[in-house]
Amino acid sequence: xxxxxxxxxxxxxxxxxxxxxxxxxxxxxxxxxxxxxxxxxxxxxxxxxxxxxxxxxxxxxxxxxxxx
Amino acid sequence: xxxxxxxxxxxxxxxxxxxxxxxxxxxxxxxxxxxxxxxxxxxxxxxxxxxxxxxxxxxxxxxxxxxxxxxxxxxxxxxxxxxxxxxxxxxxxxxxxxxxxxxxxxxxxxxxxxxxxxxxxxxxxxxxxxxxxxxxxxxxxxxxxxxxxxxxxxxxxxxxxxxxxxxxxxxxxxxxxxxxxxxxxxxxxxxxxxxxxxxxxxxxxxxxxxxxxxxxxxxxxxxxxxxxxxxxxxxxxxxxxxxxxxxxxxxxxxxxxxxxxxxxxxxxxxxxxxxxxxxxxxxxxxxxxxxxxxxxxxxxxxxxxxxxxxxxxxxxxxxxxxxxxxxxxxxxxxxxxxxxxxxxxxxxxxxxxxxxxxxxxxxxxxxxxxxxxxxxxxxxxxxxxxxxxxxxxxxxxxxxxxxxxxxxxxxxxxxxxxxxxxxxxxxxxxxxxxxxxxxxxxxxxxxxxxxxxxxxxxxxxxxxxxxxxxxxxxxxxxxxxx
Numbered sequence: 001x002x003x004x005x006x007x008x009x010x011x012x013x014x015x016x017x018x019x020x021x022x023x024x025x026x027x028x029x030x031x032x033x034x035x036x037x038x039x040x041x042x043x044x045x046x047x048x049x050x051x052x053x054x055x056x057x058x059x060x061x062x063x064x065x066x067x068x
Numbered sequence: 069x070x071x072x073x074x075x076x077x078x079x080x081x082x083x084x085x086x087x088x089x090x091x092x093x094x095x096x097x098x099x100x101x102x103x104x105x106x107x108x109x110x111x112x113x114x115x116x117x118x119x120x121x122x123x124x125x126x127x128x129x130x131x132x133x134x135x136x137x138x139x140x141x142x143x144x145x146x147x148x149x150x151x152x153x154x155x156x157x158x159x160x161x162x163x164x165x166x167x168x169x170x171x172x173x174x175x176x177x178x179x180x181x182x183x184x185x186x187x188x189x190x191x192x193x194x195x196x197x198x199x200x201x202x203x204x205x206x207x208x209x210x211x212x213x214x215x216x217x218x219x220x221x222x223x224x225x226x227x228x229x230x231x232x233x234x235x236x237x238x239x240x241x242x243x244x245x246x247x248x249x250x251x252x253x254x255x256x257x258x259x260x261x262x263x264x265x266x267x268x269x270x271x272x273x274x275x276x277x278x279x280x281x282x283x284x285x286x287x288x289x290x291x292x293x294x295x296x297x298x299x300x301x302x303x304x305x306x307x308x309x310x311x312x313x314x315x316x317x318x319x320x321x322x323x324x325x326x327x328x329x330x331x332x333x334x335x336x337x338x339x340x341x342x343x344x345x346x347x348x349x350x351x352x353x354x355x356x357x358x359x360x361x362x363x364x365x366x367x368x369x370x371x372x373x374x375x376x377x378x379x380x381x382x383x384x385x386x387x388x389x390x391x392x393x394x395x396x397x398x399x400x401x402x403x404x405x406x407x408x409x410x411x412x413x414x415x416x417x418x419x420x421x422x423x424x425x426x427x428x429x430x431x432x433x434x435x436x437x438x439x440x441x442x443x444x445x446x447x448x449x450x451x452x453x454x455x456x457x458x459x460x461x462x463x464x465x466x467x468x469x470x471x472x473x474x475x476x477x478x479x480x481x482x483x484x485x486x487x488x489x490x491x492x493x494x495x496x497x498x499x500x501x502x503x504x505x506x507x508x509x510x511x512x513x514x515x516x517x518x519x520x521x522x523x524x525x526x527x528x529x530x531x532x533x534x535x536x537x538x539x540x541x542x543x544x545x546x547x548x549x550x
Contacts, residue, residue: 001234011457044307047304049300052108055231055280
């Protein structure tokens with residue numbers, strides 16, 4: 001299936017999670033996601049857990065977490 | 069004032085102040101209903117004692133409190149998923165928490181239809197879904213909807229809807245779905261729009277993911293609420309689409325959604341949401357906590373099956389270990405493990421327990437053995453590589469290098485045996501892959517394949533017991549030459 005991470009189309013296996021897609025997008029981003037240094041948001045601006053299952057065409061945006 | 073009289077007055081005041089707005093002046097005829105909702109709990113039982121305490125506390129203060137789950141109650145914790153009576157602890161605890169309802173999520177099928185029937189029978193609450201046709205399947209036909217009543221005059225119709233992937237089935241192992249027919253949930257839901265007319269309040273209890281929940285709201289403004297799951301979305305602020313409030317509470321019971329609706333003359337007149345982080349709650353139901361402790365202390369899972377001499381990290385190291393276990397277990401030439409089947413990304417140095425194994429490989433996939441020639445093996449590797457234009461399959465018994473085309477797709481694969489020689493194009497090799505890969509990956513094979521009696525996790529346990537110590541530091545058997 002195809003999903004979109006930070007405006008880049010990613011082809012990924014069915015049943016893939018946000019983390020799987022971010023890994024396909026960039027290993028570095030995946031490391032940061034796991035550390036909580038970046039968060040994944042859906043196209044409505046809601047945060048999405050890294051183990052969230054993706055659906056065809058889903059749009060995910062990665063954003064750095066705010067440093068306090 | 070007499071002290072006792074004062075305490076009595078204070079008690080009466082407190083009681084009425086906590087009864088909710090239905091009893092407050094200015095809200096005549098308004099009834100307040102609280103819906104606690106979890107989704108994608110994935111067998112994470114530890115916070116259920118907090119949820120039970122919260123739900124019980126609210127029930128003491130409010131006459132109408134409902135507790136619902138938006139699917140995927142199972143898969144994700146070996147103490148629930150990897151015992152002979154799979155799923156029993158989760159339903160036992162959900163019963164004790166007083167769940168009123170759950171919809172069916174894709175991972176409800178992971179345990180197979182017979183066991184799912186058993187879990188549905190065990191549950192003191194119904195499982196619903198409107199887009200499953202179980203005629204001709206082992207699964208008993210689920211009800212499409214249920215109606216929960218708040219007193220004599222208020223009825224809430226909950227409609228269950230299940231996600232389907234682009235093959236038209238939910239994301240579970242196809243062998244678990246035999247005989248079941250699925251219809252598009254968004255289309256099917258429209259057939260139930262009459263529920264709104266009949267009962268006044270319509271709530272979608274869906275396992276579709278946020279994207280399809282929005283499409284559902286766009287096509288069916290009849291819904292007052294859509295309580296969703298699947299995408300593990302953390303909805304902290306009210307999300308209104310086409311007048312429908314969409315809710316979802318993350319996953320793994322890190323959060324619980326608390327939605328309060330006010331109803332007047334059988335219709336919803338106000339909706340408010342609160343997302344409660346479970347780590348902000350301190351009180352637990354001690355009886356349920358004791359039971360959770362008992363389930364967690366299943367001695368079987370603490371058994372040490374091997375020792376990691378160094379930490380193991382990443383798909384290469386862990387996947388290589390899993391593949392070596394398969395080749396050793398089945399005495400085959402090669403084994404492949406797909407990335408999606410490696411469910412933890414590190415194992416620490418030291419003892420490896422059964423629990424570690426089942427976290428790493430939780431699906432219970434059997435190994436299927438094919439006799440393949442090098443050209444067919446290349447087609448398997450290329451199919452897997454082209455999914456993400458990256459290494460997907462870890463391997464045992466050989467090493468390989470994918471050479472790519474200009475567009476990054478797989479052009480050819482150089483495959484070398486352990487002595488560094490290319491594979492013999494004139495012979496067949498025995499190759500083990502998981503049933504998931506065997507069913508869903510499209511590759512050339514003359515041999516239809518034979519399922520072994522072993523699961524990949526079972527092979528791993530046997531392998532670790534045999535070799536006792538493992539060290540996969542720096543192992544990398546699959547490369548790309550771009």
